[in-house]
Amino acid sequence: MDYVWIIEIDxxxxxxxxxxxxxxxxNYDRQTKQRYYMKAIIMGVLSFLSEINWALIESxxxxxxxxxxxxxxxxYFITSILMGYFWFCYVEIALESRVSKMRxxxxxxxxxxxxVIIGVVVSYFNGILFYIDADNVYHRGPLVIVxxxxxxxxxxxxxxxxxxxxxxxxxxxxxxxYRILSMFLIFPLAIGIIQIVVPSIPTVSFGxxxxxxxxxxxxxxxxxxxxxxxxxxxxxxxxxxxxxxxRNESENGGLYVFMLDINKFKKINDTYGHVxxxxxxxxxxxxxxxxxxxxxxxxxxxxxxxFIIIADVxxxxxxxxxxxxxxxxxxxxxxxxxxxxxxxxSIGYAPYQKSYKSIQAFIAAADKKLYEAKMRRxxxxx
Numbered sequence: 296m297d298y299v300w301i302i303e304i305d306x307x308x309x310x311x312x313x314x315x316x317x318x319x320x321x322n323y324d325r326q327t328k329q330r331y332y333m334k335a336i337i338m339g340v341l342s343f344l345s346e347i348n349w350a351l352i353e354s355x356x357x358x359x360x361x362x363x364x365x366x367x368x369x370x371y372f373i374t375s376i377l378m379g380y381f382w383f384c385y386v387e388i389a390l391e392s393r394v395s396k397m398r399x400x401x402x403x404x405x406x407x408x409x410x411v412i413i414g415v416v417v418s419y420f421n422g423i424l425f426y427i428d429a430d431n432v433y434h435r436g437p438l439v440i441v442x443x444x445x446x447x448x449x450x451x452x453x454x455x456x457x458x459x460x461x462x463x464x465x466x467x468x469x470x471x472x473y474r475i476l477s478m479f480l481i482f483p484l485a486i487g488i489i490q491i492v493v494p495s496i497p498t499v500s501f502g503x504x505x506x507x508x509x510x511x512x513x514x515x516x517x518x519x520x521x522x523x524x525x526x527x528x529x530x531x532x533x534x535x536x537x538x539x540x541x542r543n544e545s546e547n548g549g550l551y552v553f554m555l556d557i558n559k560f561k562k563i564n565d566t567y568g569h570v571x572x573x574x575x576x577x578x579x580x581x582x583x584x585x586x587x588x589x590x591x592x593x594x595x596x597x598x599x600x601x602f603i604i605i606a607d608v609x610x611x612x613x614x615x616x617x618x619x620x621x622x623x624x625x626x627x628x629x630x631x632x633x634x635x636x637x638x639x640x641s642i643g644y645a646p647y648q649k650s651y652k653s654i655q656a657f658i659a660a661a662d663k664k665l666y667e668a669k670m671r672r673x674x675x676x677x
Contacts, residue, residue: 379449525580
């Protein structure tokens with residue numbers, strides 16, 4: 296085996312994960328979810344560093360006592376399983392699963408980690424997972440496969456769970472996030488198969504690094520599509536989604552655009568200040584999430600105090616129900632939080648027509664209806 300190659304690959308992987316870790320640390324938001332993601336990467340770095348030290352010993356480039364060789368491999372086995380465990384915790388929190396909320400399930404989830412730690416300790420005496428012979432050479436033990444299976448078990452479970460949630464969730468952004476998380480398994484699994492076929496090629500660390508990098512880049516791209524204040528889709532994502540729908544929509548398909556703005560929002564800003572104005576926008580965004588949580592409607596912030604809902608609607612009655620549910624949800628939030636001012640939506644909507652040659656033409660049709668709704672509200676038209 297080319298130990299120099301192992302050292303170079305693992306060093307490169309440590310460098311890549313270090314850059315990701317630095318970026319995460321600089322933008323650290325202290326959420327429990329992100330802490331687990333960072334811990335998983337740290338365990339990955341420690342795992343690769345221990346493999347580098349192992350390669351240095353095996354290649355005779357450095358001389359270390361037998362006990363240090365054992366400790367090097369012990370660190371590798373333990374950090375590998377911890378990397379899988381922390382990734383499991385990160386994904387389950389992102390999926391808002393029962394595992395992240397129930398103490399009993401969290402304890403069960405730690406069992407593979409405990410099994411590996413016990414196996415590592417016992418291996419010092421009977422080589423169950425690995426052993427170091429009298430010549431200070433590492434050998435795999437008879438149950439080393441248990442460690443491999445347990446490490447992959449975490450990612451297999453979370454990937455399957457993420458795929459399931461992605462297909463079941465009715466919130467567009469969540470569905471995209473879950474699909475990204477489910478892809479983590481593909482890289483180490485695919486590259487791990489290559490190593491099984493060609494054992495002399497050390498590729499597992501490269502596969503793990505690619506997985507972390509893929510998820511990191513895709514989640515960062517997803518954040519670019521999110522309005523930071525409201526947590527809704529931003530205008531760019533809105534345009535992409537609506538453009539995609541229009542390209543595949545027939546005139547009788549029932550595609551509607553609802554355009555909303557907050558009544559007398561400027562007065563709220565002028566009277567209570569911009570901080571309270573932001574709070575009002577967040578309440579409105581939360582109301583839209585509540586009102587549309589049982590449907591597959593796309594919710595986005597268009598700009599300022601304007602929001603857009605893209606929905607598939609079958610009847611005029613359903614259109615009115617959607618409008619009513621959004622204002623009712625906002626009213627309930629205002630009552631619960633004892634908001635000291637009136638907060639409500641004006642809503643305009645328009646169905647898709649083939650005559651709309653652009654996204655802006657479709658939105659303009661809904662905006663025109665919104666203008667008419669505001670005029671009726673102010674008694675300027677009947």
